[in-house]
Amino acid sequence: MTEHDYLLAWSAYGIAALGCLLVWFRLTGWMWRWLREPLRVLVAVLLLTPTIVDPAKDMFAPAVAITALDILFKVGNNAWKATLDLTMYSIIAMAVYLVFAGIRWPIEKKVKAIRAEREAAQKAEEEPTLQDVARDRNPQADTRYDSNGDRRLRIEPRL
Structure with missing residues (x-):
């Protein structure tokens, strides 16, 4: 196998x-996130892990194919060597993923809390006040100003 054939096969x-x-x-898109992501990492390691075939020529092949x-x-x-390579790379990849997930988790919790606060404040702004409700029921209501200079709606009780 020439160098060109080797590169063509790897490509x-x-x-x-x-x-x-x-x-x-696409197949794991429907799953719960904390199950989907480790499965994706494991399959990526399974498909992309190389193992050495000929130490004299530094030739590699996919570990799954060799096994x-x-x-x-x-x-x-070579099956045992390829299996050990797969295991080693899987452990490394899962450790890196767990560190990444451990860093990401508190950040996402904080962002979620900030987003909830914004939504609550926006919802509170959208709620009508007592003045708005009274004005909608009786548009001819007597409006006056209180001691602070704010408009105040006079609501008379029904007898």
């Missing part, structure tokens, strides 16, 4: 792996 695999990853993202072919055809002993 084809990379495009196919990204296509599979896109399909996986599947070694188990299917019962040739070579």
Whole structure:
């Protein structure tokens, strides 16, 4: 296999792996967020992890493919090495994801609280005051000014 063939094979695999990853993202879109994201990380690691095939030439291949072919055809002993690579990269990726999620969680809680406060303030501004309600019922109501200079609506009780 020449260097050109090697790069062409990796390019084809990379495009196919990204296509599979896109399909996986669409399949897990309906799930609960805290389940969906770790599954996406694990599948990304599964599809994108390389393992060494020939140490003399520094040639790599997808770990999933090496594991599947070694188990299917019962040739070579690269399956264990590929499985260990997959496990190591999975642990690293999940640790990085957990750190990311741990940093993101308090920030999102704070943003959610600020958004709730804004919505509550906006809702309070939209509620009509007693003056607005009385004016709507009786547009000819007597309006006067109180000691502060604010308009005040005079409401007479019905007898």
